[in-house]
Amino acid sequence: MATTILCPTRGGQSSYPNQDRAIQLAKERGADLVFLYVSDVQFLDHTAAPKVVDIETVLDEMGDFLLTMAIERADKEGIQATGIVKRGSFRQVLIEVIRTHSIGIVVIGKSRMDTSSLPPEYFEKLAEEIRHETGVEIVMTQESDSDKSLND
């Protein structure tokens, strides 16, 4: 049955295995593919210098560009994908998008410590919570591309 696959991504080479897995799954299941970019400006909270720039809009533009890159990669594999740019807490935005876009599968990449300040355990816990809260199928990928389905 056709479903919609959601692939949260932040672009960059370390995100490619995650994007590739989502593209592959979309091909296998004939599903729609949606890439999601979520910006979070919480990192600004610990700086004292003047923040007069509308950084959220600037990050939206960057997210839009990164999603264009991801969509281009999907297009090369014959998959027509779309992109959504959102702001805020990753967890909350993810749940909101899953519900509003009737998402069936979410492909989450576990970032390595050299690409994110968040440990892999954070993503495992997050995946479990999202599955529990929304009932979607979660597919987790890693840099090594060894993925596992929590629903298996």
Added chain:
Amino acid sequence: MLILVFLFFLLIPGNASAFQAAEDQPTEYVVVGRLIDALGQPVVEALISGYIDGQEEPLAEGESQEDGSWRLGFSQVPSEDLRIVFKHPHFNSTSIHLGTVERSQLAEDSVYRLGETTLQRKITPAFWIATIIFISVILLIATERLHSTTAALAGFSAIFLISYIGGALNPGLYIFGFERGLSYINWEVIFLVLGMMILVAVIENTGIFQWLAFQAYRISGGRTWLLVLILMTITAVASALLDNFTTMLLMTPISLQIALALGINPLALIIPQVLASNVGGISTLVGTPTNIIIGAYAGISFTDFLVNQTGGVVIALIAMGAFILFYYRKDFRKRSGGMSVALYEKLKENSQVEDTNALLKAGVVFILVLVGFVAGESVHMVPAVPAMAGATLVLIWLKPDVHHMIKSVDWTTLVFFMALFTVVGAIQEVGLLSLIASGMSNLIANNLALGIFVVVFGVGTLSTAIANIPLAASMLPIINYLTLTIPGAQSLVLYYALSMGAAMGGNGLLIGGEANLVTAGITEQTNTRITFKEFMKVGLPVTYITLIIGFLWLLLRFNIY
């Protein structure tokens, strides 16, 4: 309404005269003098009382002013010997005896000049409390346990609560009163930053930085080494004219897009830019927050910074560029394969100047402000005036949404500055900074070259880990003392050393500068992490290369051999 009526009566001439008359109560005989500390700095708000020997009630009382001067007025020459007593919470009480000779002179001239009286500092419980509060604020900021502004406000509140509540229980706990605490706030800094924030908010909305970065990509023609050198130059110049933090907020996202689309290591493009931004800002008054604070405190003008720092900054940037080309040589050897038409068009779309008309007008106003900085020096106009006038002109000419513009002002930062100045004022008041200044003076022993060395490398090394804004603010009274006492330092060279040390040191570690942290935060939004170690491997060598150049430049510029 009642307030208006009150103000009316207060302002009518008759009342004004009455107030004047009360203030000028005839005191025929006056004893005057000046209070200083062991470092020759004025002692402010000391209580001065004149007693007839053996009596407990003072004949006259007064308070020392900002310059340490004081006066005691008497309606007649005291009939017996007089005892002048000086009291201040942070100094040992001192008294001076005025005998027959002095009283005769007072009777003859109506004025007796006591000259300078030196008070000796005492270490009170307030000394330790203010020191602990200051160190706590620095640690809270460094460890990010609290937002910088919250940390500074916590220090601010603790100082006054302890002064008033603790001081009532034990006078030794008194640091300073509210009015005295607020007198440490440098309003010139606050208004200069405020004016520049409004100007920058207009300029950044035009998209000029994104356009410049895109042009850099086009000009480089796929040569990564050339791309990074152009981006470093743009960042350094923009940092000198605006500020390094804002520059990196604008340059990082567009640079990341270019790097990721071309398949270049993003760190090879981003880290050199943040290093250039920290150094580029040194050459002007408005380039870094520390320069704004230093300029306002020492009266160093826009032109002074430009003339005395730019040469050193340019040489430091060239050396930095050479090191960067060497360090990232493997990344730069790769020629990028270019990007797809769709990505190129998207990048072009994200890099457009959004409002040419606004850019032109904001550009004109910005040039006028720069002219105001330079021309204003001849009439002793502080830089805050042209900055605020420019901000006002922008609001009138461009007619942006005033509510939006005022909201664009980062009030959190302004509150941080105000609270921080008060916390630093507390350690100045209790004598900690005098103690450090005295120690440094003994170490330097009138050797100006050694003084520059100690300030450049000492502050530079501390700045690698400590936020440079509070560091520079707390160093100012120390530099002031050294400037007054070391022969040749009157050229203000030590302030320039402070400026170079604070900014260049910020390159050493990721936590050393606000621009570093915000760049790392934005970079992580693309799943690319600037780790502490990765930054340090590039940042520390660059820091010491540029500090050496900065030190040698100051020796050369001020003819100190």
